[in-house]
Amino acid sequence: MPALDAFLNQSLAALEKAHLTRKLHEDQYVDAINVLRSGRKYISFASNDYLGLSHHPQVVAAGVEALERYGTGGGASRLVTGNHPLYAETEVLLATMKGTEAALIFGCGYLTHIGVIPALVGKGDLIVLDEFSHASIIDAAKLSGAAMMRFHHNDMQDAEKQLVTFRGKYERCLLATETTFSMDGDTAPVGELAALARKYDAWLLTDDAHGMFQNTKYAAIQMGTLSKAAGNYGGYVCGSRALISYLMSKARSFIFSTSLPPATLASIKAALEVIQSDPDLAKRPLKHAELFSQLLGLPPVQSPIVPLIIGENEPTLKAAEKLQADGFLVPAIRPPTVPRGTARLRFSFSAAHQKEDIQRLAECVRKCHA
Numbered sequence: 001m002p003a004l005d006a007f008l009n010q011s012l013a014a015l016e017k018a019h020l021t022r023k024l025h026e027d028q029y030v031d032a033i034n035v036l037r038s039g040r041k042y043i044s045f046a047s048n049d050y051l052g053l054s055h056h057p058q059v060v061a062a063g064v065e066a067l068e069r070y071g072t073g074g075g076a077s078r079l080v081t082g083n084h085p086l087y088a089e090t091e092v093l094l095a096t097m098k099g100t101e102a103a104l105i106f107g108c109g110y111l112t113h114i115g116v117i118p119a120l121v122g123k124g125d126l127i128v129l130d131e132f133s134h135a136s137i138i139d140a141a142k143l144s145g146a147a148m149m150r151f152h153h154n155d156m157q158d159a160e161k162q163l164v165t166f167r168g169k170y171e172r173c174l175l176a177t178e179t180t181f182s183m184d185g186d187t188a189p190v191g192e193l194a195a196l197a198r199k200y201d202a203w204l205l206t207d208d209a210h211g212m213f214q215n216t217k218y219a220a221i222q223m224g225t226l227s228k229a230a231g232n233y234g235g236y237v238c239g240s241r242a243l244i245s246y247l248m249s250k251a252r253s254f255i256f257s258t259s260l261p262p263a264t265l266a267s268i269k270a271a272l273e274v275i276q277s278d279p280d281l282a283k284r285p286l287k288h289a290e291l292f293s294q295l296l297g298l299p300p301v302q303s304p305i306v307p308l309i310i311g312e313n314e315p316t317l318k319a320a321e322k323l324q325a326d327g328f329l330v331p332a333i334r335p336p337t338v339p340r341g342t343a344r345l346r347f348s349f350s351a352a353h354q355k356e357d358i359q360r361l362a363e364c365v366r367k368c369h370a
């Protein structure tokens, strides 16, 4: 066995050669879309703050007030002494927006899956999921010990084939998908998946991390994050009262992790109230994505996420660098986040972008892609 650092340096060299090294930048958002990096200001098309709520005056004020009243940390896990009253207030709001009986907030979206999936299925059970499902679903599925079968992306015939082939061999079955796919921006046929879940006696779990808090009503288990459109941090699951009670006693990432800071909860609650009170706000990111795709003649969009698939890693990185030189931050997404050979630029649009920003971006993309 090589010494630790020898092993690490060898591995890092291999990553570097494949253009797969990941590096941190220091980024400081001065508002929802303008970000400072290395002393220069950029317009970001690389944030999931779809509604610009991270800098919304009401959302910030609610956080500041709670920070002064309640201090910085949650103090303990929710089951010990960390269950601030703001949790229940926020969970009632979430359940109302998603049209379910109840909701449960976790540390973040990743921790939500890590808790929920192994609480529901384990050895001897089956998980059937879309092949493009987020890493947090895959990791949770592996942790659960259940057998995992992937179906081709959004292919209902293949999903049914997996269920026909494997369902009978296992006891419980979870059918899982993202509602809006994080790297492709397309949406899942949730109604059809719900019909398959009924037909083959499976429980449907939807990951609505990139949704805008609409009701994904067909799913028994509606998961989502508070780190994206809500502009804060945290994860949640909505469902029946029985589901929520069960998860409180069985989801290990809920039981064994500290509660969110009360100020974060106050800001989340304020953000959800803004979304509820302004129905047009949640429509704006999609309109911005539509404008961008029309300007470039790209296929019709289904969400605020627009991928431009380039293929290989190096040209994708180069394209992102060119856009950065023009003042735009756009991430180059590479394997293993997406399948090999489908490296891409991923544009995400916010309600806070201006029309002129989008027009200028489209021009620069046309230029650098030509």
Ligand SMILES: *Cc1c(COP(=O)(O)O)cnc(C)c1O
Pocket (backbone or CB within 6 Å): 108, 109, 110, 111, 134, 136, 178, 182, 207, 209, 210, 225, 226, 227, 234, 235
């Ligand atoms: C971001 C994301 C998550 C994880 O949520 P966090 O709150 O960031 O941990 C889960 N699923 C999908 C599809 C995501 O894009």
